[in-house]
Amino acid sequence: MFIHEKMGNSYTPGLKVARRMVIRRERRLPLKGEVLVSSGAKVQSDTAVARTHLPGSVELVNVANPLGVDPKAVRKYLLKKEGDKISQGELIAKNPGLFGLFKSEFFSPISGFVETVSDATGKLTLRKEPVPLEIKAYISGMVEKVIPEQGVVIKTYGAYIQGIFGIGGETWGGIKSAVSAPDKVLDEGNLNESFSGMIVFGGSLVTLKALQKAVRVGVKGIIVGGIEDQDLREFLGYDLGAAVTGSENKGITLVLTEGFGAISMAEKSFQLLKESEGRLGSIHGATQIRAGVIRPEVIIPYSEEGIPENEVENQSKGFDLREGNLVRIIRDPYFGSIAKIVSLPLEPQRIQTEAKVRVAEVMLLDGTRWVLPRANIERIEE
Amino acid sequence: MKSEITSILATDCGSTTTKAILIEKKEGEYRLIVRGEAPTTVEAPVEDVTHGVLNAVREVEELAGRPLLENGQIIKPQLSEKGVDLYLSTSSAGGGLQMLVAGVVLEISAESAARAALGAGAIVMDVIAANDGRVPYQKIERIRSLRPDMILLSGGMDGGTVSHVVEAAQLISAADPKPRLGAGYELPVIYAGNKDARENVKQILENKTALQITENLRPTDKTENLTPARQSIQSLFLEHVMAHAPGYRTLMEWTDAPIMPTPAAVGIMMQKIAEQHKMNVLGADIGGATTDVFSVFHGIYHRTVSANLGMSYSISNVFKEAGFEKILQWVPFDLNEKELRNKIKNKMIRPTTIPQLLEELMIEQAVCREALRLSFEQHKLLAVGLKGVQQERNISDAFAQTESGETLIKMMNLDMLIGSGGVLSHAPRRSQAALMMLDAYLPEGITYLTVDSIFMMPQLGVLSQVHPEAATQVFEKDCLIWLGTCIAPVGEMKDKKLLAKIRLQFPDGKSEEMVLNFGELKAIPLGGKETAKVFLQPAAGIDCGKGKGASFETEVKGGAVGLILDGRGRPFNLPKSRSDRMNKLKEWNSALNVYP
Known part of the structure; x- marks a missing residue:
């Protein structure tokens, strides 16, 4: 259930990092089709679970004009009717002309079929052959539920790390570390051919050169604390406007756990990845921050530990901040630092900008105390 | 509704926050008493807008110090200290009303149609026209991929050519677009074009979409008639779009007047101010x-x-559109591009954070200047006289070269x-x-x-x-x-x-x-x-x-x-x-x- 919050209160969903949890992912076709696996079946990331055919693209062609006939009369000259199959270059309409003079013909520009004929415009809608589409399981686990003609729900048990931002689509591979500590920079020198096909994790920052080398040696994905926005721009070849990503086709998937700039990866995330080295993990970089938030994720199944029967997926719903909670500071000053809440004053206080906001008094790991807007901290789920 | 209204509760369900205000009549005058807010709950995991509304109202209740809710419902009418006489709401949750607009000529019917949609409170996702520079299959792909809430189709002066607007209807039919919210209903399409093409359009679209026919919004080159199309948009918004958004069916039962798209309601206020003060x-x-x-x-x-263009989710786009130099020109201290880029992207990915340092406030206010300037540039392009009109010119016009x-x-x-x-x-x-x-x-x-x-x-x-x-x-x-x-x-x-x-x-x-x-x-x-x-x-x-x-x-x-x-x-x-x-x-x- 939703938790009621007071105005300006601490609605801080935080990013989910769980050592073990039940994870479900729905794999649904965009259109109705055929489900290829049955309930209870074990699947791997690359198992095809459902397939369909996407309708082919459409061409609208004017037949009346080249035949030199009135649009209303166009049907009379057609050699094909609605629903008929056609091939590219096939004669589909013909005007015999007068006594064989001035005759004109029309050949199909595509292979497919005739969808509609318009008497008002003299145009034909031609549709290309359907395009097959297959969806994969994405994570290894068990088919929990079959949604007839539409897809499946895959259930697994394992480690889960939610990222803050990413690029690139779904991919999977062996988890492998490239740096020794969460505050280390992942540079090109940290990568070689042995990382091919792997999901590589780094520390505080991935450099542009490291990203480029990763693509060259065939790294499938990178999980890292941050990236310089200038480097991301260079890598993508364009400046990112709206935060809607996932369809970039750069040969790699990138998951940032902290943000832009060099920010040490959260200790817990780094340790979780470290202990999962050598296992198979699945990641995606899709991020959508507006309406219907989507964040990138890292899923590392530990299926051999067995999936708890009744455990519901532990979803992050936001919760109150309390004294003693560990929090992450998510804006300057101290961006990226971990702190503990010392007190939560009830009354709003004036901050440096002169805005009156609700604040939290926190203690950094070095023992220093600061007062920060509650909007600028997020609770670390423990 | 009571004949004498003494208390009014009104909510605005925004895409992130639901805001509630309580108005009461005190000493013969209506005044704002308190306001409350809570996160909007249209998205998962809650997926029911009424939860956010109730949370916002609960805050109002606490601040006002009198009961407004009972059994998860707003108490109406007010009896002694309990409840309110009137409850109203606006909504832009779930991204607001997203529309696709199609016309024949980009500068004439399509532009008028875009004006009608915008005036009704919609976000125009794209404008399709015969002369928009795209070939038919590109337009069809675009229509199909957009998944709008509604389509407005216009084109042709009354009594003029039929074929162009029929062709536009064919494009829509070929794309067979699906509505954004839920697959269980047909996509609403409003036809507001040449009245002579109504039958043709009906034949093409009636079986595939929830077609509504209304008066031509550009009946002649010299006239624009946007009101009927705007009214159709707002009624379809309620009947089709809102009714399928999570929890809205219940919310519609609670309100004493139809739920209005947020920008349409703001537009009404702007017009009232202009009218009342006789001002531009x-x-x-x-x-x-x-x-x-x-x-x-x-x-x-x-x-x-x-x-x-906006200050959090879209802040990075303001940077992209305006460019580094334009933002920096308003910042009264040294700042390098690398630093500014990271700050802007971090605001985008953590949109609810606020500036704590004065310098950060100055940066956000610099971005705001550019967002306002760019959106105003876009406004000026659409707030124009009718194009395609042959103007009669007098001597002074000839000097001024007005077009x-x-x-x-x-x-x-x-x-x-x-x-x-x-x-x-x-x-x-x-x-x-x-x-x-x-x-x-x-x-x-x-x-x-x-x-x-x-x-x-x-x-x-x-x-x-x-x-x-x-x-x-x-x-x-x-x-x-x-x-x-x-x-x-x-x-x-x-x-x-x-x-x-x-x-x-x-x-x-x-x-x-x-x-x-x-x-x-x-x-x-x-x-x-x-x-x-x-x-x-x-x-x-x-x-x-x-x-x-x-x-x-x-x-x-x-x-x-x-x-x-x-x-x-x-x-x-x-x-x-x-x-x-x-x-x-x-x-x-x-x-x-x-x-x-």
């Missing part, structure tokens, strides 16, 4: 994701929405600027809001500056349809905050040269004479309820509103900032050198007491 009005509502711009010039209302399609927004004719949205309404100092608006819009001559105190124009807009008296009283007393009047002479001179002589006569009878030199910005204290007489004597070639060099006397209103004298020149140019520019920014900031 320009308003902007800058949110996290989008910026809406409204204008009423000579009684003609326009609204545009810049779907990707059809010229923008209706003339800054010298603007009387009032209204700013709304968090970055303006909640700026720690009112002078920050004033200067952001001055820098973004560069008003000319004499202009009143105002802000919406806590962004309640949506609720007041829908209320004005049901209870105009209450809406007006709350608007005047509790909503609109007068920042002051700006006097901005038009013309250019050398720095520090005399731009205008000014004599002020204050309400207490005292008078003061002063000079405004080129490049200066000044604020003269003048309270919110005060007015002063101003005698303006511009230098030769300088126009304060009545023509070059023309002196005149007028009355100005005060406000939280006072009387602002903007001698920075129009056109406005910032100094080219970085150090000169920073010095100027600091000088202006200090003149208006903008930052601590």
Whole structure:
């Protein structure tokens, strides 16, 4: 259930990092089709679970004009009717002309079929052959539920790390570390051919050169604390406007756990990845921050530990901040630092900008105390 | 509904926050009592808008200290201290109303259709037209991939050619588009084109879509008839779109008047202000994701929405559109591009954070100036006279070379600027809001500056349809905050040269004479309820509103900032050198007491 919050209160969903949890992912076709696996079946990331055919693209062609006939009369000259199959270059309409003079013909520009004929415009809608589409399981686990003609729900048990931002689509591979500590920079020198096909994790920052080398040696994905926005721009070849990503086709998937700039990866995330080295993990970089938030994720199944029967997926719903909670500071000053809440004053206080906001008094790991807007901290789920 | 309304509850379900206000009649006058807010709950995991509404109302209940809810419902009507007499709501949750617009000629029917959709409160996802430069299959792919909430199809003058608009209907049919929310219903399509093509359009679209036919929105080249199409959009918005959004069916049962798209309600308020004060009005509502711009010039209302210009979700797009230099030009301290880029992206991915450091506030306010400027540029392109009209010209027109399609927004004719949205309404100092608006819009001559105190124009807009008296009283007393009047002479001179002589006569009878030199910005204290007489004597070639060099006397209103004298020149140019520019920014900031 939703938790009621007071105005300006601490609605801080935080990013989910769980050592073990039940994870479900729905794999649904965009259109109705055929489900290829049955309930209870074990699947791997690359198992095809459902397939369909996407309708082919459409061409609208004017037949009346080249035949030199009135649009209303166009049907009379057609050699094909609605629903008929056609091939590219096939004669589909013909005007015999007068006594064989001035005759004109029309050949199909595509292979497919005739969808509609318009008497008002003299145009034909031609549709290309359907395009097959297959969806994969994405994570290894068990088919929990079959949604007839539409897809499946895959259930697994394992480690889960939610990222803050990413690029690139779904991919999977062996988890492998490239740096020794969460505050280390992942540079090109940290990568070689042995990382091919792997999901590589780094520390505080991935450099542009490291990203480029990763693509060259065939790294499938990178999980890292941050990236310089200038480097991301260079890598993508364009400046990112709206935060809607996932369809970039750069040969790699990138998951940032902290943000832009060099920010040490959260200790817990780094340790979780470290202990999962050598296992198979699945990641995606899709991020959508507006309406219907989507964040990138890292899923590392530990299926051999067995999936708890009744455990519901532990979803992050936001919760109150309390004294003693560990929090992450998510804006300057101290961006990226971990702190503990010392007190939560009830009354709003004036901050440096002169805005009156609700604040939290926190203690950094070095023992220093600061007062920060509650909007600028997020609770670390423990 | 009770005959005498003594209490009103109104909510606005935004894409991130649901805001509730409680209005009560006290001593014969309607006043805002309290406001509350809670996160909107249209998305997973809750997926029911009423939860957010109830949470926001619960906060109002706590703050007002009297019960408004019982068994998860709003108590109506009010009985002694319990409940309210009237409940209303607006909504832009789930991304608002997203529409696709199709017409025949981009500059004629398609543009009119876009105006109709925007005026009804929609976000226009794309405009499809015969001459939009795309080949049919590209258009079909586009229509199919967009998944709009609704399509508005127009084209052809009444009695004119049928085939073009029928072709547009065929494109829609071939794409077989599906609605954004839920697959269980047909996509609403409104046909507002050539009446002679209605039967053809029916044949093509009736079986595939929820087709509604209404009057042609561009019946002749000289006339635009947008009202019937706008009404159809709003009724279909309720019947089809809202009814399928999670929890809205229940919310619709609770409200005493139809739920209105948020921007449509704000538009109503803007038109009322313009009508009431007989003024030309320009308003902007800058949110996290989008910026809406409204204008009423000579009684003609326009609204545009810049779907990707905003202060959090869309902040990175403002940077992309404006460019590093444009943002930096407003920042009065050194900052490198690498640092600024990271800061902007971090705000985008963590949109609910707020600036704690003064420098960070200055950066956000610099971005705000550019977001306002860019959305205003887009507005000016659409707030134009009808294109494709053969104009009769007289001698003076021939000299001025006016063309059809010229923008209706003339800054010298603007009387009032209204700013709304968090970055303006909640700026720690009112002078920050004033200067952001001055820098973004560069008003000319004499202009009143105002802000919406806590962004309640949506609720007041829908209320004005049901209870105009209450809406007006709350608007005047509790909503609109007068920042002051700006006097901005038009013309250019050398720095520090005399731009205008000014004599002020204050309400207490005292008078003061002063000079405004080129490049200066000044604020003269003048309270919110005060007015002063101003005698303006511009230098030769300088126009304060009545023509070059023309002196005149007028009355100005005060406000939280006072009387602002903007001698920075129009056109406005910032100094080219970085150090000169920073010095100027600091000088202006200090003149208006903008930052601590």
